Amino acid sequence: MANIAEQRIKREFKEVVRSDEVAACNIKVELVNDNFTELRGEIGGPPDTAYEGGKFKLEINIPETYPFNPPQVKFVTKIWHPNISSVTGAICLDILKDQWAAAMTLRTVLLSLQALLAAAEPDDPQDAVVAQQYKENNAIFQRTARHWTTAYAGGPNTDTELEEKITSMKNMGFDEHKARVALSTKDWDVTRAAEYLIS
Amino acid sequence: MNSCFQDPPSRDSGSNHSNSLPQLQSLDGYEYDFDPPVDSRYECPICLLVLREPSQTKCGHRFCRECILRTLKNISLRCPIDNEPLTEADIYPDNYAKREILNCNIKCPNKDDGCEKVFPLCELKAHLQECQYTLVPCPNKCGSILPQRDIEEHVGKYCGLRIVMCTCCGASMHAQLTQKHVMICPKVQVKCEHCHKEMNREMIKHHLQTACEHVTVLCPFYPLGCGSSMKRWRENNHLMEEGPNHLRQLCGAVTYILAQMNSHQRCVEQGDQSSDLPQRSMTGMVPESGQRPAHLSHNSGSISGLNQAGMRVMNDNNNRRVHPSQMSPEVQYPSSTGVVSLPEDMKSSMENLEAAVGPHQTPSTQNHHHPLSLPSNAVGTKMVQKTEGRSLPFLGQTPYRNLADTSSTSHLNVPVTFSVTSSIDTLAATTANLNLQSPSVQPQGRLQEERMTPASSPSQSALAVLESAQHSDADAARTIPLIFSMMEQFTATFDQKIEASNKEIAELKSTVSNLKKQNTELSQVVLDLQALVSSSLSKICCGKFYWTIQGFSVYKQRALKGEMVTLHSQPFYTSTWGYKMCLRANITSPQKRSNGSTVQQHLSLFVHVMQGDNDAILPWPFTGKIMLALLDQNKEYSLQKHVQETLEAKPNLAAFQRPLLPRNQKGFGFIEFMPVTAIEGGTYLLNDCLVVYAQVYSHAG
Numbered sequence: 092m093a094n095i096a097e098q099r100i101k102r103e104f105k106e107v108v109r110s111d112e113v114a115a116c117n118i119k120v121e122l123v124n125d126n127f128t129e130l131r132g133e134i135g136g137p138p139d140t141a142y143e144g145g146k147f148k149l150e151i152n153i154p155e156t157y158p159f160n161p162p163q164v165k166f167v168t169k170i171w172h173p174n175i176s177s178v179t180g181a182i183c184l185d186i187l188k189d190q191w192a193a194a195m196t197l198r199t200v201l202l203s204l205q206a207l208l209a210a211a212e213p214d215d216p217q218d219a220v221v222a223q224q225y226k227e228n229n230a231i232f233q234r235t236a237r238h239w240t241t242a243y244a245g246g247p248n249t250d251t252e253l254e255e256k257i258t259s260m261k262n263m264g265f266d267e268h269k270a271r272v273a274l275s276t277k278d279w280d281v282t283r284a285a286e287y288l289i290s
Numbered sequence: 291m292n293s294c295f296q297d298p299p300s301r302d303s304g305s306n307h308s309n310s311l312p313q314l315q316s317l318d319g320y321e322y323d324f325d326p327p328v329d330s331r332y333e334c335p336i337c338l339l340v341l342r343e344p345s346q347t348k349c350g351h352r353f354c355r356e357c358i359l360r361t362l363k364n365i366s367l368r369c370p371i372d373n374e375p376l377t378e379a380d381i382y383p384d385n386y387a388k389r390e391i392l393n394c395n396i397k398c399p400n401k402d403d404g405c406e407k408v409f410p411l412c413e414l415k416a417h418l419q420e421c422q423y424t425l426v427p428c429p430n431k432c433g434s435i436l437p438q439r440d441i442e443e444h445v446g447k448y449c450g451l452r453i454v455m456c457t458c459c460g461a462s463m464h465a466q467l468t469q470k471h472v473m474i475c476p477k478v479q480v481k482c483e484h485c486h487k488e489m490n491r492e493m494i495k496h497h498l499q500t501a502c503e504h505v506t507v508l509c510p511f512y513p514l515g516c517g518s519s520m521k522r523w524r525e526n527n528h529l530m531e532e533g534p535n536h537l538r539q540l541c542g543a544v545t546y547i548l549a550q551m552n553s554h555q556r557c558v559e560q561g562d563q564s565s566d567l568p569q570r571s572m573t574g575m576v577p578e579s580g581q582r583p584a585h586l587s588h589n590s591g592s593i594s595g596l597n598q599a600g601m602r603v604m605n606d607n608n609n610r611r612v613h614p615s616q617m618s619p620e621v622q623y624p625s626s627t628g629v630v631s632l633p634e635d636m637k638s639s640m641e642n643l644e645a646a647v648g649p650h651q652t653p654s655t656q657n658h659h660h661p662l663s664l665p666s667n668a669v670g671t672k673m674v675q676k677t678e679g680r681s682l683p684f685l686g687q688t689p690y691r692n693l694a695d696t697s698s699t700s701h702l703n704v705p706v707t708f709s710v711t712s713s714i715d716t717l718a719a720t721t722a723n724l725n726l727q728s729p730s731v732q733p734q735g736r737l738q739e740e741r742m743t744p745a746s747s748p749s750q751s752a753l754a755v756l757e758s759a760q761h762s763d764a765d766a767a768r769t770i771p772l773i774f775s776m777m778e779q780f781t782a783t784f785d786q787k788i789e790a791s792n793k794e795i796a797e798l799k800s801t802v803s804n805l806k807k808q809n810t811e812l813s814q815v816v817l818d819l820q821a822l823v824s825s826s827l828s829k830i831c832c833g834k835f836y837w838t839i840q841g842f843s844v845y846k847q848r849a850l851k852g853e854m855v856t857l858h859s860q861p862f863y864t865s866t867w868g869y870k871m872c873l874r875a876n877i878t879s880p881q882k883r884s885n886g887s888t889v890q891q892h893l894s895l896f897v898h899v900m901q902g903d904n905d906a907i908l909p910w911p912f913t914g915k916i917m918l919a920l921l922d923q924n925k926e927y928s929l930q931k932h933v934q935e936t937l938e939a940k941p942n943l944a945a946f947q948r949p950l951l952p953r954n955q956k957g958f959g960f961i962e963f964m965p966v967t968a969i970e971g972g973t974y975l976l977n978d979c980l981v982v983y984a985q986v987y988s989h990a991g
Contacts, residue, residue, distance in 0.1 A: 095337065098337070102339070192365065192368070194371045
């Protein structure tokens with residue numbers, strides 16, 4: 092890694108770790124290896140959203156040309172969000188692409204992601220299925236997102252009805268995660284979800 | 291204030307990044323430990339360090355100059371803070387911020403090494419130059435890098451490349467070489483391994499050779515048969531104790547030499563009669579042949595006397611007879627110098643020898659003392675000088691003088707290293723002297739003759755005798771001088787012959803090389819002529835050209851395998867002053883068409899225009915008619931059906947433009963002139979040969 096990238100990540104790392112704001116906002120960065128090219132981030136779900144109470148892990152890769160190019164960030168924790176792929180965790184956020192500026196830091200990236208969880212952009216979606224649900228059936232979306240937060244990010248709210256539907260799908264012989272994806276995609280209609288899975 | 295603007299050098303913060311580009315670091319902001327920490331206003335948002343060359347954008351944000359320029363170059367022409375459009379022209383140096391930053395205090399970059407200085411950033415360069423903790427390379431270029439404060443001590447005490455002087459010999463050298471030098475320094479004190487005496491290294495060799503009492507040396511009589519060796523301090527004792535034995539050995543050797551001389555004499559005489567080699571130098575010395583038998587008998591008589599004397603010496607030694615009254619002043623000489631005296635029994639043996647040889651003694655010898663005392667040379671070297679004083683008529687004095695020199699360097703009466711040669715010289719002298727005693731004895735002639743031939747100096751002849759004595763090969767020794775002279779003669783003759791032959795060979799060589807040269811020139815002329823003839827032939831064909839293609843079946847097989855078979859004919863001219871052309875024939879490979887049908891194998895014929903001698907005077911492009919024909923070789927003339935095609939040269943074709951290459955790449959003709967099956971079906975092939983005929987009519991002539 093170019094020296095400038097490593098030097099800057101070192102300095103940023105100190106900044107993120109010691110910042111009071113960081114503690115207050117529930118963001119965290121950890122090193123994965125010694126050469127500062129791979130990092131592990133974590134953001135807390137913003138309050139008063141479907142993601143509240145969840146802890147979302149992120150994979151951060153620093154390019155050699157950092158900070159003149161953005162870091163590559165994706166969600167490791169599964170999440171139901173119009174701008175984040177429910178399959179790969181890829182994020183659609185302008186500052187991680189063409190709107191990146193050298194003055195941005197890991198801290199601003201994590202805070203931006205937190206803001207993205209609070210305010211989705213369904214018109215610039217990463218996951219078209221989720222975005223459609225968000226726009227057309229927002230109540231189901233909110234419920235689904237909360238359920239995913241509980242299932243994958245350690246969220247506190249248990250939705251018994253949805254759990255039961257997954258259990259019934261599991262009893263039909265389907266994998267739990269696949270069942271959850273199918274049910275989420277088909278607005279929790281068990282029949283359509285089953286059809287979706289076997290087709 | 292201007293000096294404040296000097297950019298202090300960035301300290302390389304660690305060697306672990308040595309592979310990264312150094313300029314990247316110096317372009318970053320200042321990474322010093324500011325004391326107190328610098329306000330965040332002066333931090334670059336890009337590198338997160340204190341601004342280096344602070345620059346302000348028109349939207350009011352500060353960056354390091356390099357950081358913002360790289361951002362504009364690599365990301366976008368926008369401000370990294372507020373995304374305002376930005377170009378290089380919208381960035382201004384912020385000299386206020388720069389001054390403020392340069393006046394901020396920093397801790398010395400060497401603080402971890404112990405420097406506690408705190409000073410404004412602008413003084414960093416000056417400080418680093420005087421900071422005792424700055425790492426600097428050793429001025430002797432020994433490769434060490436160490437803090438400034440340790441350099442002086444390093445250069446003075448530890449640097450491997452500092453110059454030091456050897457305390458013993460005074461030579462100057464690099465310090466790292468001193469250990470090696472001590473091992474070879476000639477002035478260093480070393481201990482003799484035998485006597486443990488200390489001395490300079492350069493002295494030790496001489497010490498061992500001449501002085502060390504504890505070195506083991508061989509008895510000087512070793513070559514004569516005494517097998518003893520002893521410490522040097524014991525040598526004198528040994529010589530005294532073993533005197534009689536030594537004398538016996540000496541006597542034996544002398545006796546043997548006399549016998550050898552006698553046989554040599556005979557050999558020489560025989561050689562004189564039989565050899566046809568010119569020996570003019572010898573003949574004068576050799577007495578008249580008529581006198582020879584008498585001399586020989588006399589000589590042998592004296593030798594038998596000597597042998598008897600030798601026997602008697604041995605008996606006397608056994609009887610331990612003492613003759614103190616017969617001690618001669620000459621014999622006493624060495625003892626008068628306080629060095630050594632001959633043992634009693636040795637003297638008595640000499641007396642006996644004297645008595646035996648006595649009858650042959652020359653009355654004219656000035657010394658009343660007996661010449662046989664000479665062998666004592668081998669014992670007491672002082673005696674050698676005596677011998678010299680006697681000036682022997684037949685032996686050069688040089689060997690004796692040498693011997694005397696050697697002995698005079700030593701305080702011992704015995705030469706310290708008694709070489710084989712010197713003892714042999716002594717023996718030879720003795721022999722000569724013995725022979726001298728009898729005026730009628732012959733050996734001086736022989737000795738002289740030996741000295742005439744350079745290869746056989748007295749010592750060498752004596753050595754030969756000694757060797758032959760050791761090998762008991764008297765015959766070989768006898769013939770050696772004769773062989774020597776014969777060999778020399780032969781060698782001279784051969785040398786002459788070889789020289790003549792060499793001369794002859796050199797002459798022959800030069801002749802051969804001249805001929806070769808001529809041959810090459812002539813070959814070239816032939817080649818030129820051949821080329822001229824063929825080009826002339828091609829010019830007088832007047833546009834009519836027959837081309838025989840041999841081995842058609844081979845080409846066909848190659849084409850069947852998919853190989854591209856292309857043949858070019860010899861060039862020909864359309865007229866003497868016309869265009870130069872050649873024919874090209876291809877045999878195509880059978881190919882499948884897209885519709886499944888197969889294209890047959892064909893003979894293709896083309897005409898190629900070539901660069902000719904007349905191109906400059908001809909009109910271009912070529913215009914005219916070309917007739918190509920494949921001749922029917924039916925033996926029945928009336929049945930011959932030639933296949934012929936005529937074509938008109940189209941002036942717009944590349945094939946007929948003036949050639950830029952020796953042969954125009956483009957040709958003109960027929961890709962499918964005739965199917966191969968048709969060729970093989972007819973009588974176009976004769977002995978696997980095709981004959982192609984071309985006739986070119988040029989409009990230009």
